[in-house]
Amino acid sequence: MSTKALWASAFLAAAMLSPAAAQSQQPPVLIGVVGDFSGPVAPYSTAALQGAQVALDELNAAGGINGQRIQLRPYDDRNDPVEGATIAKRLGDEVLSVIVTSGSSPALSMGPVLNRAGLPFITTLSSNPAVTESGWKYANRLHLSDRHQIERIIQHALDTDKLTKIAILYDTSDLGVGGRNIALKTLEKRSVKPLVVEGWKQTDADFSSQLIKLKSAGVEGVIIWGAVEGAVRIAQQMRALALDKVQIYGGGGLVSQKFIDLGGSAVEGTIATWAYLDTSTPIVTALEKTFESRFKSKLDIFGAQGYDALRILAQAISTAGTKPSDRPKILEAIRSMKYQGAVGEITFGPDGENIRKIYIARLKAGKFSVLD
Amino acid sequence: MFLQVILSGIVVGGIYALVALGFVVVYRSVTMFNFAQTEYYTLGGMLFATFLARYQLPLVLAVLLTMVVAALVGILSERLAFRRLLLLGARPANLIIVSLALAVVLRSVILLIWGTDARQVPTLGNNPIEIAGLLVTPQQIFILGSTLLVVALLHLFMHRTRLGLALRATASNRTMAGLMGVPLTSMLALSFALSAGIGALGGILVAPILLAQYSMGQAILVKAFAAAILGGLSNVQGVIVGGLIIGLAENLAGAYLSSAYKDVVAFAVLLGVLALRPSGILGGRTEEKV
Amino acid sequence: MTGEVLLSLRGLTAGYGPIAAVRNVSLEVRAGEVVTILGANGAGKSTTIKAIAGVIRAWSGEVYFAGQRINGRASADIAKAGIAVVPEGRQIFSDLTVEENLMIGAYRIRDRATVPRVLDEVFDIFPLLRERLRQRGGTLSGGEQQMLALGRALMLQPKLLLLDEPSMGLAPRIVEQMYVSLQKIVDKGMTALLVEQSVTMALRICTRGYVMVNGEIVRAGTAAELAETDLSGSYFAAGDAGAAA
Numbered sequence: 001m002s003t004k005a006l007w008a009s010a011f012l013a014a015a016m017l018s019p020a021a022a023q024s025q026q027p028p029v030l031i032g033v034v035g036d037f038s039g040p041v042a043p044y045s046t047a048a049l050q051g052a053q054v055a056l057d058e059l060n061a062a063g064g065i066n067g068q069r070i071q072l073r074p075y076d077d078r079n080d081p082v083e084g085a086t087i088a089k090r091l092g093d094e095v096l097s098v099i100v101t102s103g104s105s106p107a108l109s110m111g112p113v114l115n116r117a118g119l120p121f122i123t124t125l126s127s128n129p130a131v132t133e134s135g136w137k138y139a140n141r142l143h144l145s146d147r148h149q150i151e152r153i154i155q156h157a158l159d160t161d162k163l164t165k166i167a168i169l170y171d172t173s174d175l176g177v178g179g180r181n182i183a184l185k186t187l188e189k190r191s192v193k194p195l196v197v198e199g200w201k202q203t204d205a206d207f208s209s210q211l212i213k214l215k216s217a218g219v220e221g222v223i224i225w226g227a228v229e230g231a232v233r234i235a236q237q238m239r240a241l242a243l244d245k246v247q248i249y250g251g252g253g254l255v256s257q258k259f260i261d262l263g264g265s266a267v268e269g270t271i272a273t274w275a276y277l278d279t280s281t282p283i284v285t286a287l288e289k290t291f292e293s294r295f296k297s298k299l300d301i302f303g304a305q306g307y308d309a310l311r312i313l314a315q316a317i318s319t320a321g322t323k324p325s326d327r328p329k330i331l332e333a334i335r336s337m338k339y340q341g342a343v344g345e346i347t348f349g350p351d352g353e354n355i356r357k358i359y360i361a362r363l364k365a366g367k368f369s370v371l372d
Numbered sequence: 373m374f375l376q377v378i379l380s381g382i383v384v385g386g387i388y389a390l391v392a393l394g395f396v397v398v399y400r401s402v403t404m405f406n407f408a409q410t411e412y413y414t415l416g417g418m419l420f421a422t423f424l425a426r427y428q429l430p431l432v433l434a435v436l437l438t439m440v441v442a443a444l445v446g447i448l449s450e451r452l453a454f455r456r457l458l459l460l461g462a463r464p465a466n467l468i469i470v471s472l473a474l475a476v477v478l479r480s481v482i483l484l485i486w487g488t489d490a491r492q493v494p495t496l497g498n499n500p501i502e503i504a505g506l507l508v509t510p511q512q513i514f515i516l517g518s519t520l521l522v523v524a525l526l527h528l529f530m531h532r533t534r535l536g537l538a539l540r541a542t543a544s545n546r547t548m549a550g551l552m553g554v555p556l557t558s559m560l561a562l563s564f565a566l567s568a569g570i571g572a573l574g575g576i577l578v579a580p581i582l583l584a585q586y587s588m589g590q591a592i593l594v595k596a597f598a599a600a601i602l603g604g605l606s607n608v609q610g611v612i613v614g615g616l617i618i619g620l621a622e623n624l625a626g627a628y629l630s631s632a633y634k635d636v637v638a639f640a641v642l643l644g645v646l647a648l649r650p651s652g653i654l655g656g657r658t659e660e661k662v
Numbered sequence: 663m664t665g666e667v668l669l670s671l672r673g674l675t676a677g678y679g680p681i682a683a684v685r686n687v688s689l690e691v692r693a694g695e696v697v698t699i700l701g702a703n704g705a706g707k708s709t710t711i712k713a714i715a716g717v718i719r720a721w722s723g724e725v726y727f728a729g730q731r732i733n734g735r736a737s738a739d740i741a742k743a744g745i746a747v748v749p750e751g752r753q754i755f756s757d758l759t760v761e762e763n764l765m766i767g768a769y770r771i772r773d774r775a776t777v778p779r780v781l782d783e784v785f786d787i788f789p790l791l792r793e794r795l796r797q798r799g800g801t802l803s804g805g806e807q808q809m810l811a812l813g814r815a816l817m818l819q820p821k822l823l824l825l826d827e828p829s830m831g832l833a834p835r836i837v838e839q840m841y842v843s844l845q846k847i848v849d850k851g852m853t854a855l856l857v858e859q860s861v862t863m864a865l866r867i868c869t870r871g872y873v874m875v876n877g878e879i880v881r882a883g884t885a886a887e888l889a890e891t892d893l894s895g896s897y898f899a900a901g902d903a904g905a906a907a
Contacts, residue, residue: 198631203591205387205582208380209634211625216373229490229583236581240509241376241502262492262583394750534769537758544755551715551749553741553770553818 004153007181010291028071029064029322031308031313032091034110035101036079041125046100047304048124049074049340050295054287055310060145065318072310077102081109092117096322097307101302104128111136120331122312124305127252129178131212134351138327140334140352142305142312142343144252145177149184149273150225152358153249156271157221158190160360162372167196167219169210169234171226179251195219200234203225207237214243221247228259235266247271255361255368267363274361275301276370284342301343306343315339373390377627378620383512385619386519391596392603392611393526394567399605400543401563402458403642404467410448410589410596411478412568413444416575417584418482421491431496439569446568447561449474458560475589480584495580519612522570527608539563543606549596595622598642604621604652616650619643665693666903668687668822668853669714669745671723674723674733677877682721683709685877691822691855698856698864700888701874707857708750710874711826714745714855715849716740729820746820750827756800760791763799763810767817767828784813785836787843805836812843823854829863841867865889 033052035045048141052072060069073095077084084106089097092115098114098121098261100107107126122130122140129147130196153277161370168183170176180197187194188258195217196206198210224231228240237345238246250272259267277300279288284299287307291299313330320329322365339346346356360372394409416438422433457467497510506601530536541549542559550556575588582588595618602614618638625637645652669691677683684706691697699707712718714725716737725733732740741747746767755763764784768777785792788809794802802810808828828844831835841863848854848867857886858864864871871888873881881891 077376078396200631201635203587205578205588205591206380206384208384209377209623210631212373212376212380212627215376217443229585232490233582236495236498240500240512240581242507258489264488264492327535393724529722534765537762537765540758540762541755544757545753547717547737548749548753549757550737551717551741551747552766553738554766555736555738557736621842 004188006332014085027069028069028283029317030050030071030073030095031310032073032075032095032098033101034075034077034084034091034098034106035125036103037074037076039079041103044125044302045101045302047247047300048099048235048309050291050297051287051299051303052099052310053304054290054294055307057315059311059314063353065314065322067221067321069285069315070301070310072370077104077106077110079103079118081105085109085113088113088117092119094323095119096327097121097313097317099124099306099313101125101306104131107131108134111139114138118327120313120327120334122309122334125302126137128175129182132349132351136352138331138352140348142309142346142354143191144273144358145353146179146225146251147182148358149251150179150223151186152360153223153251153271153273154183154186154190155175156372157199157249158192158254159224161221163221163247165218165220166192166193167198167222167228168200169196169207169222169224171230172201173226174200176226183223183225196222200226200230202230203325204230205233207234208241209235211241211243212248213238214246215236215241219246221249223249224254225251228253228256229262232259232263232267235263235270239266260363260366260368268366271365272361272363272368272369274370275299275343276358276359276361277304281342281344283340287342304342308339308343308346312337312339312346373627374637377623379506379508379512381620381623382616382622383515383619384406385599385616386516387574387615388592388595388599388618389580389603389612389615390519390522390577391477391571391592392615393523394571394574394607395600396527396603396605396611397563397567397570398617401539401559402454402467404454404464405471405597406449406454406474406564406567407471407570407593408475408478409470409567410593411475411482412446412571412589413575413582413592413596413651414482414586414589415442415445415568416572417493417579417582417588418486418491420576421493421584422577424493424598425491429632435573436578440570441571443565443569444551445478446564446566449568450564454564455557456558459556461487479586479589481538484503486586488586490583490585491579493579493584498581511580518573518577522573523608523612526566534631535562536549555558585593593640598638602642602652610652665877667691668693668728669855670726671710671714672709672724672726674713674725675721676709676718676723677721678709683877684713686723686799687873687874687877687879688723688733689879689882691805691853693821693853694851696856696868698858698871698885699874700861700871701859702863703859705731705874706877707874709877710824711749711824711855711857714740715745715824741818744818744821745824746815746818746822747824748808748811748815748826748828749863751805752807752829753812754799754802754807754814756798758799759795760797760799760802760810761795763814764791764817770818775899780817780819784816787816787846788813804832805840808832808836808840809843812847816847821853823852825854825856825858827857827859829858829860837863 031226033049036042056072064070075087088110098119100121100123104126107123108130115138120138122142124142127146128224129145131141168180170180179236196213252275254272255274288299316330316333320326335348344356346354349355359370361368362371391413398406419438425431453470458622495511496514500507500509538554548575548580555583599615599618622638626634667690671687671689674687675682675685701707713720714844716735739808771777791813867883868885870884872879
């Protein structure tokens, strides 16, 4: 195929994606969206891609980036870290910048590859601290990190609830152990010594030996960090040992219908960090309307983060430039911007971690609502 | 605290014993380990959850129906996976491999039907009652009561009925039992039905406190296996003792050392007992093959 | 005194692995007869019994019992048809009690009310078993175990009794007692096929007999005819040589 024909087909594709920018003579700005579009976390990745598509239409309708259209290229990693790394290797040649909507394990396999290629990227689903703590200069996160969530929940327990007798229960997965380490360090900074620190395996059935320790230590609050099923079992067995007065604290993973359905009355009163989407702001109200009429599904935090991620990239590119050599400047622009988006006011720290308000939610009468 | 730890060790041990009992029933009659045993336990939990929550069946009916369906799956397993090999006198290693394959097949079918999501099963009661300073839930009492009842019924069946006698004769000397008119194929089907039914009951009992999920069988496999080995594989009382030892050992270790040592201590006990008494805690009564 | 043909073997060949232990054996047992198969160790006598009882499969040939072909059936079905076995080495259920061993014999009795009557008949012949009811089979002496094995077989109410080396491993005095009991059973009209190395005991109780050497029947005759033949000289020497080869 000749170069001319290539351009022609690219235009054709662009025309179908974005009719408003069809007249433009310049080549489009290409943004890659990697995610799991056919595997176990497909609902979250897909929501983020859809959010980005809404932002894309708005941006192109408003003239794109300095007159240049933006185009999205989706890549399916099927939540497979090997597939993720393979895709990441191609991206440096194919797109200017990347939105990673994958779960933690492909996100972590892509991180070093994207970083080596010098591609600024924003992750919208992984909460694993390693995304911003592995020294990958080009990494940015637009989601709650476990570190921030744990620091926030501990702050709530110590300062708002005024508890001092704290226990930590964690599952022995990467997530759980990572969470335990952060919690220990956070408590140490506050000079609080946890009374009980115990792990559980995801296959474990019986938690009585851990919980009896909680009981004899007279614990007032327990931070449970791990998979939802384990947290539910613990809550139910706490009740069997008359530990129902002990406050349960957890992470954003617990704020789900699954936790509420499985746990029933045993998990009532649970307090957790929440990647909350405030639907009362005008920007979210408008986004919700467009999103829901276009995709026939409800806008959630992941859709909103996908929307914001593309807007952040577009804003950065518009100040930095659209050539591959402008990528370091794009990164700089992301780090120095103060962005007001669907998920609220966001800035990025020097490590690429997003800094935003983390909400605290409480489960009451079978429904989570914002406490703080 | 100590007594509370002992109590929960006994409850957990009872579950291990119940699942191990399924191992033993089959082992006695065909001298093989059926590693698919814990999948009947999973099946029990999933079916029970479905019958109770989805079809709103009364408790007793849901329990019975679950056990019957599991028993039928047990019979099917024997007929489709093992019978030819057993009649040909296949080596134990081959039978074990087939049982592992059967476990994979059953787990896949369970996954196809129910998916990976955990299911909530209503408990008989999760609010503790205080008895002499000990906290006991109705569900725990139900677990212990059912385990004792099943052991007693199994003992009665084995020693007071014509079929039970035939099963024991087949376990003792399969060829001779055949010569006495005991049909081997029926006995094989019967022992698989019994073991699957008992395994399913284990699943029914724990589902309310642990959630019913496709992976629950894999989680209990090693513990139940250890309980069966500890018990000496061939007698019912031994399995109960084996299950209780594992349950108590891991709970005491979890409470007084750290939960990280729960499994380690349980298996150290197993290895220790096997080193001192290779035929199990109540060993010495292994079936004699003439 | 003898009736219709109860058991008939036609060209039976059977064995283990690649080796045919029994070749082209044909024999008959008529109702009311006691027929013996004599032969050295390894001549194929036990294999013949096992093939009739369905413990091993016949390679070729047929086994008819009471007019029906039974080879290829499961041993439990053959037992149901009316053949009871007192196997070599007695094979009692050692971890079951004496009573349970006997009740296993009654497994196929449909009318449970007849069980005590059958049990009484067995106790008439072996009064000692009544005293040992609660004892585990494995704790009995060799002679007592042999009585139990016989009693257990009688519980099946068989039409034909297959006896495989009932005197093996027993003291001469015990063998003597056992053959007295066996005579009582036979006198009540039981048909039997008896495999025995002890020629004198076998010939004392049988009506007819066959001699097997190296898996084949080499001679047949009445008890009196066989008694006159010098069995130990010609056939058994050859048989032993064959077994050793």
